[in-house]
Amino acid sequence: MAMFPGSIAFDEYGRPFIILRDQEKQQRLTGTEAIKSHIMAGRQIAQTVRTSLGPKGLDKMMVSQDGEVTVTNDGATILKLMDVDHEIGKLMVQLSQSQDDEIGDGTTGVVVLAGALLEQAEALIDRGIHPIRIADGFELAAQCAVKNLEAIASPFPISNDDIEPLIKVAMTTLGSKIVNKCHRQMAEIAVKAVLTVADLEKKDVNFELIKVEGKVGGRMEDSCLVKGVIVDKTMSHPQMPKTLKDVKLAILTCPFEPPKPKTKHKLDVTSAEDYKALRQYEQEKFVEMVKQIKDAGATLAICQWGFDDEANHLLLQQELPAVRWVGGPEIELIAIATGGRIIPRFEEISKEKLGTAGLVREIAFGTTKDKMLVIEECQNSKAVTILIRGGNQMVIAEAKRSIHDALCIVRSLVKDSRIVYGGGAAEISCALAVSKEADKLSTLEQYAFRAFSYALEAIPLALAENSGLAPMETLSELKSRHLQENCPSLGVDCMLSGNSDMRDHHVIEALHSKKQQIVLATQLVKMILKIDDVRSQAGEQ
Structure with missing residues (x-):
């Protein structure tokens, strides 16, 4: 409902009109x-x-x-x-x-x-x-x-062989920012990220392939460029392997759970036998889902949604590592980087839709053991992630803004190489x-x-x-x-x-x-x- 800076009155015909408050002051x-x-x-x-x-x-x-x-x-x-x-x-x-x-x-x-x-x-x-x-x-x-x-x-010369001139331009942009204590390092990261995803012949830079991720802890000097995708998640079960090589990824946007009846009616379980039968049915469905993924040749499942502890334990038993609750933008970036297709239904899983990555590893930070997942050596080597470290969230947020400015100015030079x-x-x-x-x-x-x-x-x-x-x-x-x-x-x-x-x-x-x-x-x-x-x-x- 619209809010008026006054009150509504009605004339003798019942038509509303607005009396503006403080009209004499307007x-x-x-x-x-x-x-x-x-x-x-x-x-x-x-x-x-x-x-x-x-x-x-x-x-x-x-x-x-x-x-x-x-x-x-x-x-x-x-x-x-x-x-x-x-x-x-x-x-x-x-x-x-x-x-x-x-x-x-x-x-x-x-x-x-x-x-x-x-x-x-x-x-x-x-x-x-x-x-x-x-x-x-x-x-x-x-x-x-x-x-x-x-x-x-x-x-202005732009080439992958001599990046020094571009670094100097990026340093100009970062000169007024909070990150100027590691001035050159940040400029190098920005330039290398843009040149990795740039098409110098078409003079085009796809910013969608550059992801900037921040993690509190460590020094700003610990920031780095990863040629791959970093996801702020870990393996769903602590006993799953922390490093995987030559990985085939199944990228799922369907929930990892048994199908629920699409009705408005409720299901009454009246006896222990019925409950056991229902539990048995759920377990069979889970086994079937895991089998479908493994039969397609996948060695890692990345799921946009969560799954319960029973499914998690089953995945561990079947030796299928999995990552859950991965956000939509990350799912898309993983799909671009690994050359995989996003799978919306379990019935559609096939070998052709799997993505490939040379190395998937879990990295841990500091004594708190904060963990992140790094997907490297991807089929599409152009996708990169800039990982920014800093003492607190405020410093990281400002460093992200600074890196964004540096990335943008290098992109401008790729498009029009005059200064x-x-x-x-x-x-x-x-x-x-x-x-x-x-x-x-x-x-x-x-x-x-x-x-x-x-x-x-x-x-x-x-x-x-x-x-x-x-x-x-x-x-x-x-x-x-x-x-x-x-x-x-x-x-x-x-x-x-x-x-x-x-x-x-x-x-x-x-x-x-x-x-x-x-x-x-x-x-x-x-x-x-x-x-x-x-x-x-x-x-x-």
Whole structure:
């Protein structure tokens, strides 16, 4: 039932109408006032994540309503967990989510850029320029910036023989994350995982084949890449063998139990003989099921559902190892990796539907003896699992998010192997190009172009600010050097090493990611500038 912010009354004809609560406090904003309300909401969201930008950016602690704590500096995660009421704030959250879904990295940068564009748009509106002219000018300026990115992009070598360049890119992505204490190791894991599942000829990466699994305990340095599938389960009986070689897997999604009568009637057992007969029937059915699996040639049964202790004991007696309660996604991944077919009914079991794996082993962790099952040397060797270790669940969750960003950026490079330089270098180069283009315009759009140029400078300014540098002095010096030396790789020296050339620091970003940031931020700002009517609670913008 829909909830109304008021009460329902009826007129003399019995027709219902709603009396809105606090009607006198409601006000309708139109035109410039509405747009300014939207801009303020967008800027506040951008201001929240601005301090998380860059390798020296700060983390945010998010506490959910039930007290669950998340510590992260991943822009998309921060915004997703924020309790945002304002509709424009929700659009900013969706913007970050779009960047995360399409690219996987740059989720903070895209929101900071959108916030800076809104700030510049507000100044132009105060000068009397129509929002539509500003929006159109921003669109043209974004095209100019993207064109400049294409011009300054460098080709990037991608091959299975030399993965060092890709590792450097992944390290750039992980530089601002919590995992940077084992920076290189995580980058290597991400690169090897993507290259294992990538088709370099078609320039395609199937992310479905990469599974990221976390296990509390140990150090982050214990994280590893397994060329196979890891399932957070163990053999159903402790006496079953812990290591199996040359395995034939029966992947079952049918319950391992005798069939129940599909009627609404209940079955009354009135005597001990009836009970014994029923028990005998169940046991015969179990034996028959196990025989069907063994006759097909299976040496391991993986079941999506559970089975009771009697069935478990019977499986042990018949020397058929089994794993129970394996989740749906894992079942699918095991089927892909082993080349097996998922079997929905016992009657359909056949030799052709079995999967194959060279080795299935149980691994144990620490003194608690937590166990997991590893399926390796599969028929489809492309399926891989990244196993992340850490001291607690919070660290593992953040490491998973960090690895996701690294995987996504390597995938972007496989799809489009061109790069630009990070540390704000690409943004400064684009800002100068857009500003130069503005000087050639005689129409009103030149103001929007210059505003776009200033907005692009918000990224290097935030990087300098978060690194403890003087923002304006750092930016002015970099812009001057860009013009004098014509070097598009000069960026903010966040690590205070005395060298601003990002080429030497190997601070590299995928061209596709940077282009998408500018395009998505511009599209959202255009949308916000075109909304001119909103009803809001008086005093609450």
